[in-house]
Ligand SMILES: Nc1ncnc2c1ncn2[C@@H]1O[C@H](COP(=O)(O)OP(=O)(O)OP(=O)(O)O)[C@@H](O)[C@H]1O
């Protein structure tokens with residue numbers, strides 16, 4: 001039986017703007033993530049993907065964010081907690097220990113003046129209350145697990161001395177050090193080249209299968225979620241417009257926007273052709289026959 005891990009219920013997120021008005025970033029969205037399930041959240045830039053993810057961990061600036069309605073229920077240790085109602089101390093217990101996050105840009109997520117090893121060691125010491133020696137041993141094990149070459153050597157390196165893919169592996173090691181129940185990946189491979197992207201995706205999938213954690217995988221690239229996600233949620237301008245199994249989304253997308261997203265995948269076009277964007281399909285009814293033709297090519 002599937003066990004619910006996270007349940008987002010009618011969540012809306014507003015920001016207070018500089019001139020005193022409110023701007024709606026996420027509008028009444030609802031979805032669940034089960035244990036051992038990978039849920040991809042896709043949508044173009046500004047559709048509300050990161051705002052949703054950051055709301056889960058309550059990482060948006062308190063002074064300007066407001067939740068007019070909704071719940072974010074997290075199920076752990078046989079209890080249900082609405083994350084919107086927890087205080088800072090309670091949230092600290094959950095962040096890192098039960099819910100971890102990997103961000104898009106590894107260089108800005110790592111501290112440039114602390115060695116990669118010490119950054120992971122510190123995280124382990126803080127969350128697991130272990131000695132430096134034991135945390136160091138676990139860090140080397142984690143570096144092996146995320147397939148970093150020569151772990152004891154990487155331990156002593158500063159972030160700028162590693163490649164983009166290696167830095168992302170260090171971040172993954174840090175994220176999984178406490179065996180979280182839920183891992184949120186916000187465009188974890190966007191800054192990487194295609195080959196490294198694939199390696200990191202494979203690694204994340206492998207770790208997910210091994211630990212049975214739930215994963216929320218954010219991306220604007222539908223192409224890459226096909227191999228990792230069980231379920232896909234499509235967002236557009238703060239709204240959730242479609243939710244279905246990966247197989248259904250790829251074989252029978254319902255919404256024009258989802259069809260347009262599928263049709264805009266770069267691999268379909270030969271070199272030198274101008275790539276269409278989603279609005280080309282949404283704003284121009286004459287594109288419908290072209291869209292059908294493209295969808296036929298895909299399936
Ligand atoms: N700290 C903030 N203050 C005010 N508005 C914000 C803030 N963060 C996000 N927004 C607004 O919320 C909306 C959704 O942004 P969000 O970052 O969730 O987009 P996204 O789907 O993650 O896009 P991308 O693919 O570019 O990362 C945007 O209109 C954005 O301008």
Ligand SMILES: [Mg+2]
Nearest residue numbers: 049050051186
């Ligand atoms: Mg984002």
